[in-house]
Amino acid sequence: MTKRIGIIMNGVTGRMGTNQHLIRSIKAIREEGGVLLSSGERLLPDPILVGRNETKLKALAEAHGIERWSTNLEAALADDYNEIYFDAQTTVRRAASIRQAIEAKKAIYCEKPTATSFEESLELANLVKEAGLKNGVVQDKLFLPGLLKLKRLVDAGFFGKLLSVRMEFGYWVFEGDWQPGQRPSWNYRKEDGGGIIVDMFAHWRYVIDNIFGEVRSVSCLGVTHIDERIDEQGNPYKATADDAAYATFELDNGAVVQANSSWTVRVNRDDLLTIQVDGTEGSAVAGLRDCKTQHRVNTPKATWNPDIENPHRFLDQWDEVPGNQDFDNGFKVQWELFLKHIAEDAPFPWDLFEGAKGTQLSELGLQSWEERRWIEVPEIKA
Numbered sequence: 001m002t003k004r005i006g007i008i009m010n011g012v013t014g015r016m017g018t019n020q021h022l023i024r025s026i027k028a029i030r031e032e033g034g035v036l037l038s039s040g041e042r043l044l045p046d047p048i049l050v051g052r053n054e055t056k057l058k059a060l061a062e063a064h065g066i067e068r069w070s071t072n073l074e075a076a077l078a079d080d081y082n083e084i085y086f087d088a089q090t091t092v093r094r095a096a097s098i099r100q101a102i103e104a105k106k107a108i109y110c111e112k113p114t115a116t117s118f119e120e121s122l123e124l125a126n127l128v129k130e131a132g133l134k135n136g137v138v139q140d141k142l143f144l145p146g147l148l149k150l151k152r153l154v155d156a157g158f159f160g161k162l163l164s165v166r167m168e169f170g171y172w173v174f175e176g177d178w179q180p181g182q183r184p185s186w187n188y189r190k191e192d193g194g195g196i197i198v199d200m201f202a203h204w205r206y207v208i209d210n211i212f213g214e215v216r217s218v219s220c221l222g223v224t225h226i227d228e229r230i231d232e233q234g235n236p237y238k239a240t241a242d243d244a245a246y247a248t249f250e251l252d253n254g255a256v257v258q259a260n261s262s263w264t265v266r267v268n269r270d271d272l273l274t275i276q277v278d279g280t281e282g283s284a285v286a287g288l289r290d291c292k293t294q295h296r297v298n299t300p301k302a303t304w305n306p307d308i309e310n311p312h313r314f315l316d317q318w319d320e321v322p323g324n325q326d327f328d329n330g331f332k333v334q335w336e337l338f339l340k341h342i343a344e345d346a347p348f349p350w351d352l353f354e355g356a357k358g359t360q361l362s363e364l365g366l367q368s369w370e371e372r373r374w375i376e377v378p379e380i381k382a
């Protein structure tokens with residue numbers, strides 16, 4: 001037996017909406033015949049694509065075999081068939097639409113950050129809770145193969161006492177003059193919800209909390225390295241938001257996390273995100289898909305001596321962590337879990353409170369930068 005579930009997908013003509021949520025997640029789940037529930041039934045997502053531009057919506061729907069699309073959000077919300085409201089609009093538009101969806105008693109699922117301020121993120125989390133609505137936020141990095149392998153090592157006690165974590169994230173985003181920028185221009189305008197601290201700290205919060213320990217304090221320096229860029233129409237604009245952030249976090253277990261986030265760095269490492277973890281018993285380095293380890297007993301003896309040729313090939317002194325399982329697209333895996341949460345109350349810990357924690361860390365990072373000091377991260381009370 002197959003049951004259908006109506007999902008309003010708002011902001012689906014955007015970069016994330018189209019590629020990750022529609023094509024890689026919902027369309028892929030539909031092609032597999034829906035999500036298999038524990039009852040043996042299948043739950044088939046039946047999306048209605050919602051946005052402003054009729055031509056774009058129609059073309060997107062036709063290209064991916066979707067029957068329903070609309071420019072009328074109110075009408076889609078008024079239809080009881082649609083049980084879930086999903087939002088991948090630009091961040092500044094998210095809170096208002098989620099409020100409408102809460103009024104309409106829909107289950108809520110959305111991209112991060114859940115709102116542009118911590119206050120509003122927390123308010124949304126409280127509103128859905130009071131309304132008794134199921135809810136969730138995208139925390140896709142947790143489902144990356146490299147990070148799942150890292151989590152496996154932590155759970156196995158591989159590291160011993162966790163000492164430090166170095167996260168290196170970034171790549172060069174073209175300025176838009178002689179090559180188009182590969183990210184939307186709003187990312188570089190503070191007034192439109194842009195900035196790498198707002199974007200990436202929402203990820204770092206759940207990555208750190210879920211894998212390494214609870215974040216207790218933050219020190220952050222933001223920079224706008226490139227202050228003029230060219231937009232999608234070919235017009236120059238002033239970049240008012242930070243395009244790099246150099247941050248340090250202290251965790252409740254004493255570990256220190258350093259995170260460099262940058263859209264103004266050229267890649268000379270194995271992946272766009274690499275995370276090195278050092279512990280008393282061993283170390284690991286994870287990328288998006290791979291993870292390698294060096295145990296205490298396999299640690300070569302390094303000695304400082306620039307007077308001779310380097311006898312070590314350091315990068316060859318690590319062992320690959322095997323996959324041992326199939327890894328599917330992270331966005332899709334999280335969609336499947338959310339759909340099971342809706343259909344059969346399966347656990348789904350990544351709710352709007354978790355989302356609010358991300359916005360909190362971004363806001364405290366910005367405050368740390370502005371005031372040039374360490375800031376404590378208070379616990380959030382529901």
Ligand SMILES: NC(=O)c1ccc[n+]([C@@H]2O[C@H](COP(=O)([O-])OP(=O)(O)OC[C@H]3O[C@@H](n4cnc5c(N)ncnc54)[C@H](O)[C@@H]3O)[C@@H](O)[C@H]2O)c1
Nearest residue numbers: 011012013014015016017052088089090091111112113184
């Ligand atoms: N999980 C992740 O890894 C990840 C990565 C990138 C972006 N994001 C988040 O996803 C969201 C979208 O980012 P994106 O890069 O896809 O942006 P985008 O600019 O490509 O897409 C934004 C979407 O919002 C819609 N929109 C913009 N203004 C609107 C308006 N006035 N009225 C109605 N619709 C409007 C656009 O039509 C488009 O569908 C952001 O909140 C961003 O933080 C998440």
